[in-house]
Amino acid sequence: MVVTARSHAQTCSGADLLLYRGHIITMDRSRSVVSAMAVRDGKVLALGNDASLTRCMTARTQRLDLDGRTVLPGLIDVHTHMMEWVTGLLRGEIDAGYPAVHSISEITQAIAQRAAALPAGTWITGAGWDDAKLPEHRYLTRQDLDPVSPHHPVYFKHASGHLAATNSAALKLANITKDTPDPPGGMIERDAAGQPTGILKDTAMGLVATLLPADPPDLEVRAAKVISEKAAEVGLTTIHDIYISPDQMRAYQEAYRRGWLKVRVQMSPRISNLADAETLAHMGVHTGFGDDMLKLGAAKMFADGGMGARTIAIYPPGVIGEPDNLGVLRWTPADMQKAQLTAAAAGWQLETHAIGDRAIDEVLDSYAAIIEKLHLQDHRFRVVHAGISTPAIQKRLRELNVVVDGNPPFVYWIGSWFTKYGPERVRWAYPAKSYIENGIVEAAGSDVSVTPIRPWWGIWAAVVRQEMQSGQILAPEERITIEQALTLYTRNGAYAGFEESIKGSLEPGKLADFIVIDRDVLSVPADELKDVQVLQTYLGGRKVYGHLSGPNLQ
Numbered sequence: 001m002v003v004t005a006r007s008h009a010q011t012c013s014g015a016d017l018l019l020y021r022g023h024i025i026t027m028d029r030s031r032s033v034v035s036a037m038a039v040r041d042g043k044v045l046a047l048g049n050d051a052s053l054t055r056c057m058t059a060r061t062q063r064l065d066l067d068g069r070t071v072l073p074g075l076i077d078v079h080t081h082m083m084e085w086v087t088g089l090l091r092g093e094i095d096a097g098y099p100a101v102h103s104i105s106e107i108t109q110a111i112a113q114r115a116a117a118l119p120a121g122t123w124i125t126g127a128g129w130d131d132a133k134l135p136e137h138r139y140l141t142r143q144d145l146d147p148v149s150p151h152h153p154v155y156f157k158h159a160s161g162h163l164a165a166t167n168s169a170a171l172k173l174a175n176i177t178k179d180t181p182d183p184p185g186g187m188i189e190r191d192a193a194g195q196p197t198g199i200l201k202d203t204a205m206g207l208v209a210t211l212l213p214a215d216p217p218d219l220e221v222r223a224a225k226v227i228s229e230k231a232a233e234v235g236l237t238t239i240h241d242i243y244i245s246p247d248q249m250r251a252y253q254e255a256y257r258r259g260w261l262k263v264r265v266q267m268s269p270r271i272s273n274l275a276d277a278e279t280l281a282h283m284g285v286h287t288g289f290g291d292d293m294l295k296l297g298a299a300k301m302f303a304d305g306g307m308g309a310r311t312i313a314i315y316p317p318g319v320i321g322e323p324d325n326l327g328v329l330r331w332t333p334a335d336m337q338k339a340q341l342t343a344a345a346a347g348w349q350l351e352t353h354a355i356g357d358r359a360i361d362e363v364l365d366s367y368a369a370i371i372e373k374l375h376l377q378d379h380r381f382r383v384v385h386a387g388i389s390t391p392a393i394q395k396r397l398r399e400l401n402v403v404v405d406g407n408p409p410f411v412y413w414i415g416s417w418f419t420k421y422g423p424e425r426v427r428w429a430y431p432a433k434s435y436i437e438n439g440i441v442e443a444a445g446s447d448v449s450v451t452p453i454r455p456w457w458g459i460w461a462a463v464v465r466q467e468m469q470s471g472q473i474l475a476p477e478e479r480i481t482i483e484q485a486l487t488l489y490t491r492n493g494a495y496a497g498f499e500e501s502i503k504g505s506l507e508p509g510k511l512a513d514f515i516v517i518d519r520d521v522l523s524v525p526a527d528e529l530k531d532v533q534v535l536q537t538y539l540g541g542r543k544v545y546g547h548l549s550g551p552n553l554q
C-alpha cells in the first residue's frame, strides 16, 4: 500500500536529516510505503511525500536524495553468538566451514600447516566444519587428526556448536579415556571397542574447552568493535548476543565507552547451572537495564543439544539409524524450574534453547509453572529455535504467549540435518507460516556462526525454504511472503526484546535506525532476496556504514 500523504504539520520542524525521492518501506502497522522521511535528534520526526516534508527543513538540514532507492527499518537479529564467532576470527582459528573447505583432507592439510609452524604442545583450534557439507559425510575423528598433529592438541568446533573434534593429544591432556563417564548433558562418542573417537558432544566439550589458553585481555573488546562493523554492513542495527559470559559483557561495555559500538546490542547472560541463576538474581539489575545502545536482554539456558550433533531431545521414534537416540536433556525438570524461577522472580526475561519436542515440552512445563506462580502478564518468555514444533507444541506456545526465536536460514544452511529425524519431523521443522496462522510471535535469528551473519539469507530462505544440498523445498506449506519475512526481522524482533515502542518500524518518535538497499525487496523475484546489498546503514539518524553509490547518494 502506498500512502502519499501523512500529515504531521504541527510537529515537523527543524529536521537534522531529510530523505526524499525514496521507496521507504516503513513496516508500520498498515505497512505504509512513503517517499520521504524527516529525522531529528536521532528519531523519526515525520513520514510522507516529498512535497509534504519540505516544511520540516531548515538551512542546516542534511538532505539525502534516495533517487528511488529502497529504505527499510534496520534489521534485528535476536539470536547470535557474535562474540564467540568474532573472538574465534581474531584468535586466528582455522575456518573449517563451508565454503572455505570442501573435504576432511583440506581440514587436515590446514592443521598440518599450522602444526609445522607452531612449537609442539601449542593448541590448534578451528571452527565451522559440518559433516553434512563434506563429501565424506562423517564426523572428523582423532584418527583423521592424529597423523597431522601428533604433538599439538587439537580442538575443532562443529558448525552446530554442539560438538567438537579433538585429537589424542587433547584427550590425553583432558584425561579422557575409555573409562571416563559421560558428563550430565553430554556424550563422549566411543567406537566399537569403547575407545573415545575424539568427538565430544554438548557438555562433554567442556572437558577439553576449559583447557584452552586464556585470551589476551583486550581481545573481546576488540571483538566488540569488529562485531558492530560486521553487523552494520549487512543491515543489522540491533543484535542480541546470546549466552555470553561476564567477561564478554564487560567487553561490550568497554567498547561502548570507547565509542566503538555501531549497532545496538542486547546482552543475554548465561545460566549454565543453579549458581548462575542465583548470581543473576543477586545482581539487582535485570532485563532492560542499560540504554538504547547496550542493555541486558533475556537470561539464556540450554534445554537440549543440537541437530548437527544428533542430541536434540525428542519423543520416540529416535534418530534414523540410531533408534535408541532420543537426545540429551541438560537439566532435570526440577532444576530447570528452580533456576528459571530464581531468575524470573528477579525480573529476568527467560529464553531457553530447545529444539526437540521433548525439550520444548520440558521448557513449556517450567514456563507455565513460573507464569502462574509469579502471576506474570507480559513475560515474553522465549523458546530459542523450537525446531520440532508440532501442532501440539504450537498450541501450548499460543496458550502461554511464548515467543519463538526462530531461525529462517536454518532450512537452507542446515536443512540436511533435519532429514535425519524423518519426514514427519521435517514437516514441523521451523514452521513460520503455521506460527502466523496460530498467532504465535516469531522473531528471527541467524544463530551466527551456525549460519552467516547476513540476514538476507534468512529473509530469502523464509520465502523459498530451499535446502542447500538437495535443492529440495522443505515443508513448502510453511513458506511465507517477503513482507512476513521482513516482519520477523523488524517488528517481531523488537517485540521479542521489549523494544517495539522504539524500533521495528519507521514511525514518528521511533529511533531513526534504517538501511538503504540496492533493490526493491517487495517487487524483486524471490530468488534475488539473498543477493540484496546494503548501501548504507543509519543508527539514530547517523550513518554507521555506507559507500558511495550513484551520484546523488551522499
Ligand SMILES: [Zn+2]
Binding pocket: 079, 080, 081, 242, 447
Ligand atoms: Zn545459539
